[in-house]
Amino acid sequence: MIEDAGPTEWGTQRQVGVGPWPGPWPDDDRYDPELLEHGDRRNVVDAYRYWRREAIVADMDRRRYPFHVAIENFQHDHNIGTVVRTANAFAAAAVHIVGKRRWNRRGAMVTDRYQHLYHHPEVAGLAEFARERALAIVAVDNMPGSEPVETARLPRECVLLFGQEGPGLSGDAQRAASLVVSIAQFGTTRSINAGVAAGIVMHTWIRQHADLATAW
Structure with a gap:
């Protein structure tokens, strides 16, 4: 078909x-x-x-990088489609939806058909997945004690965990992380769009670890 x-x-x-x-x-x-x-x-x-x-999908599985992307979805975050699309563009191993299973796929631009997707009702499920595969959880949030992503060295095998638009990361997500990074901002807003933040951090991983010779 x-x-x-x-x-x-x-x-x-x-x-x-x-x-x-x-x-x-x-x-x-x-x-x-x-x-x-x-x-x-x-x-x-x-x-x-x-x-x-x-x-x-089979060919992409040979090319995927060993970083995963996770986003909390406790209030039906509308940025998830954008996160999935960006994860696909950067050949992420998988995308994890934490919280509500349903999300608006329109923003994914059909890329979800070629991307491995997992659902975890709670952060604990994501943490167990990461622990079993020796993946470091890197939380992304502008909070006290976070390390600027512009200078941080991201683990090669990791889960990049993003909070939902507005509330940011839950307490459980913060506690599950072994590293918390933030994005430098210079304007008046307290935070930037979750989809934009995900793209910035994923590209930081790409700059640090990807083989650019294999890009399309």
Whole structure:
């Protein structure tokens, strides 16, 4: 089945992607016959055009980095879709939703189909997941005692844990973390958007640990 391209940043008036495959079809089971026949309008990079979703996920699993992203969702945070999309762009190992299971997928721009997602009703479940896999939990919050992310060295194998918009990290999240980092701010606001904060910290991990030669 052809996947619904869903929302795109270009709106509905501009057609994106590619049309039917020109010429003889490739002899490769990674390709989807229906996409080859009708075209591929999905929000994927050119390297994955016409590929089956399962083939894309399998290939990404070879390329994912050993950092996870977690966000608390006790009040239906609307930034989760953005966090998922950014985690996908940076090839995070997985995204963890802590608290309420339901979240608005529109902001993910369909990237959640290619990203491993976990749900933990409480922070304790995330902490157990991290402990079993020897992942350090790095909490992100502007709180006393936090280390500036601009100078901190992030662990290579870790969970980057973000609080929800407004309240920030819960007490349980703060206690589960082995490191708390903050983002330097110079204006009047007490905090920045949770989706923006997640992007800043994920990119900090990328700058410190990623192999830039493998970027698309």
